[in-house]
Amino acid sequence: MTPQVVWFKRDLRLSDHQPFYEASQHGPVLCLYVIEDDYWQLPATSNRQWLFVRESLLELAQQLNELGGSLLVLRGSVDESLERLRATLGAFVLYSHQETGNGWTYQRDIQVATWCRQHAIPWHEYAQHGVRRPASDFGGACQEDWHQHWESWVQQPLLPVPSMVRFVQLQAISSVELPWQLCLDEYDCPGRQQGGRSVGLGLLDSFLAARSQYYQSTISSPLTAEQGCSRLSAHLAYGTVGLREVVARLDLTLRYHPDRQWSKNLRAFRSRLSWHCYFIQKLEANPAAESVNFNRRYDALQRPWDEIRFTAWSQGRTGWPLVDASMRYLIWHGWINFRMRAMLVSVACYTLKLPWKLVSDWLARLFVDFEPGIHYPQIQMQSGTTGQQVLRIYNPLKQAQELDSNAFFVRRWLPELANVSDMWIFEPWKMPAAMKLRTGSQLYPQPLVDFVSANRDAKDEITWLRQGVSATRAAIEHVNQAKEKSDAAGSAQYSLFDGL
């Protein structure tokens, strides 16, 4: 019978895995994973991500062993790997999930499709998320229509792990060892989440049974988010747990939940699961968002490369305590909560005026949960290049006072500020020199810019770009004068930024 080859990508599980399920219904199955070295050299990929994938592959291989099969791991390009299989097995049928990845994976998929056509190999692809393909179905459709699509996708019955699977017995090609290192990271990640389905399922259990109770009130502060968020993102990004599986478990929990307030928290979590797919859909519809502004009008923004600023930001040495603590936490853990991610981007792209693409690459490498479909649209939203009405420009002092009022987080991650009193902890640059010496904080850097005026500048620049005025310094000066006048006259011109 014709061998059925299942190509695992970012879907490292067997349950609710349509390619594996369908393949098992049609003939002997061969499960394949390809370590694509070129992928792991991209500016957005990192060894910390690979180590998570590695752990997930080991568990996947073990599950396949329990079913009587194995995972064939090859190294190189996918079309070369498929060619090796064809040379050994003869014709086969290929199965995989669709992937909304970056430009590199898109090109690789085109190459695979070409190879399949050339060799008359049928390739069956299935949706892994509630994402519509072709994306033109999204472009024209209203949001409500998309949400209906998502709801009907998540409501479909889950596919079980087939109990009886016939596997291809392949002697001629053997798996490569899973390496420990595929690329060099700038930093180790000692607090990294572990990969593998059983860890993912454990997180889902503990979240639904206990940790979700105060979800909404715990997700913003970096102190509480570590426990209060589900922490499923890396598992969803590499598919050790399927999104539909999470929704199914959640809906069951919600159906019988006795606590109304808790249920509200669970429903807030459910919305985020739909955002997961909604954002991926945005990249599916606009793949160029990986490298160019969603709204091309913002190409006029001046964002020159500035090594001093970038180094300070990327190493957690900007002089703004919550920003630096968040960066160091992220470097250590490979994860941080949404609000702190947004603040890090805001500080980089508005306050320090760094180019978002480099900011994006740096963060992507640090995120173990790097998911292109969420990452690029979020980076662009938080750096103001999508053209959205409300700009989210964060004030790092206000954020610290609101989210870390006792400075536990800041003191924990910035040991050089451990002895600084509450009075100065969020504004150490205002401390007298003698006190800096007394508290041992003299090595903590001074901020590179005054964030209040830098943020105001950034708002002005974008306001005028929106109105079609080129963002030259002269134009901004003109705006500032006009603003003073219109403020005095009670004009509503700046209401755009109300609520920030």
Ligand SMILES: Cc1cc2nc3c(=O)[nH]c(=O)nc-3n(C[C@H](O)[C@H](O)[C@H](O)COP(=O)(O)OP(=O)(O)OC[C@H]3O[C@@H](n4cnc5c(N)ncnc54)[C@H](O)[C@@H]3O)c2cc1C
């Ligand atoms: C600049 C920036 C970059 C980001 N990059 C990524 C990324 O590469 N990968 C990633 O998974 N998330 C990304 N996010 C979204 C969000 O910060 C993370 O999903 C979340 O912090 C993961 O933690 P969690 O699983 O505990 O989240 P929970 O709060 O428990 O949410 C559950 C799931 O819902 C989805 N989700 C939650 N918030 C969002 C959101 N705002 N937009 C879309 N989906 C969401 C995620 O899949 C998440 O795992 C980014 C956010 C920002 C501001």
